[in-house]
Amino acid sequence: MPEITGADVERMTASLFIEPGWRSRGLSKFWTLLILAALIASAGVVGDSTATVIGAMIVAPLMTPILGSALAFVLVDRRHLIRSVLLVVAGSASVIAVGYLVGWIGAPPDDFAGNSQVASRISPHLIDLLAALATGTAGAFALARADVSDALPGVAIAISLVPPLAVTGLLLEVRRFHDAGQAALLFSTNVAAIIGTGITVFLIFQVRAAAQAAGRRVGRLRGTSLASVAALLVLVAVPLTIGTVAVTRDRQLAADAGPAARAWAAGHGWEVESVTARDGRVDITVLGQPPAPDPQGLRRALDTAGAGDAPLLLHVVGGASLSCPPRTGQCAVTTSIGSSNTSS
Missing domain, CATH: 1.20.1080 (Glycerol uptake facilitator protein)
Known part of the structure; x- marks a missing residue:
């Protein structure tokens, strides 16, 4: 050196x-x-x-x-x-x-x-x-x-x-x-x-x-001064460790909930758009045509998959929107519209 x-x-x-x-x-x-x-x-x-x-x-x-x-x-x-x-x-x-x-x-x-x-x-x-x-x-x-x-x-x-x-x-x-x-x-x-x-x-x-x-x-x-700097690094490492553990838990929670959610949605002719987890809560968005599937069935599926302690937020996007061109007097179904439902 x-x-x-x-x-x-x-x-x-x-x-x-x-x-x-x-x-x-x-x-x-x-x-x-x-x-x-x-x-x-x-x-x-x-x-x-x-x-x-x-x-x-x-x-x-x-x-x-x-x-x-x-x-x-x-x-x-x-x-x-x-x-x-x-x-x-x-x-x-x-x-x-x-x-x-x-x-x-x-x-x-x-x-x-x-x-x-x-x-x-x-x-x-x-x-x-x-x-x-x-x-x-x-x-x-x-x-x-x-x-x-x-x-x-x-x-x-x-x-x-x-x-x-x-x-x-x-x-x-x-x-x-x-x-x-x-x-x-x-x-x-x-x-x-x-x-x-x-x-x-x-x-x-x-x-x-x-x-x-x-x-x-x-x-x-002094040695005490060096120790104080080391303590500062430990101090900031504590909340970072907590955050890392929480992220790892959320990733595992989403991985457990995903297959159960897709199986539940497929049984109703719907499709899962996303499955995420944050702060111990599972967020699931599903797409499809009415009628909306029963959220209690999804709750039971998650309980069986090992996510029984996690609150569930279910976003249900379904229904239909109407497209009405000008001066035709006729409207046609074109796309789905959104709504949301929750279950915990």
Whole structure:
């Protein structure tokens, strides 16, 4: 592993430590890019545009104070640690506020119910923590090694920082508070992973020794401080583990309910369009012509299939619609129309 020199430490601190004051070029750059990234991400989420959201990831500068917090922690530089943490907190709140404002202006009538950008950020799992740990490691490694710094834009795309915050603001505006909390949890997971892996990489590269050799003042790094960072990672891993277990349970529940639902529908001449499960509830949509099949038969079929403890929401789409061309005086049956029924 190449040795880190004092010059490398100076380059890293110059890149990550943003000096205060509105005349500071680093601070004005941070806030300008952050607000623009928040607007781009919010617009991309509202429009369900993956390309636009990726653009926001590239522009967003939140990675700088987050890694700055990790570097200041390793150097025990309390002044820059407090500044970096405050920038992360204030920047996060600003992105949420921008998302809320954009949602107030242009939230869709369905409250993002069918939005893939929202759906991908409101169900964080352990795999998200694993990805964040790998991405944080890559970011810290690219920063410490000047010869691989070209990888940083790819790291910015890989880690999801501004989009979850924008989703949080958008969902708060439409009063989907639980899902907004899940999006905020995804952001918190990524921040904790970046700080934890950043500290680890900087310690492996012996940044403290290089800083001391260059005459930079370095404080004493206590074991309790390192333990607190490890505890932070464990803290975010707990809800992610719970979410992962819930998703695994729902997948098994849908797999058990599917064959029973299809057999029940076929017996009535109907067709199953979808079988899904979320939060322990089975959602089934069936299509066909009247009369509608008896939902109690489906309930009994699910009980037999091992899904007896799961509530059931049955969407029955049937009947007929009439097509009436102009000036003909005649109408014809063309398509089915929808209704819904529930059974639990």
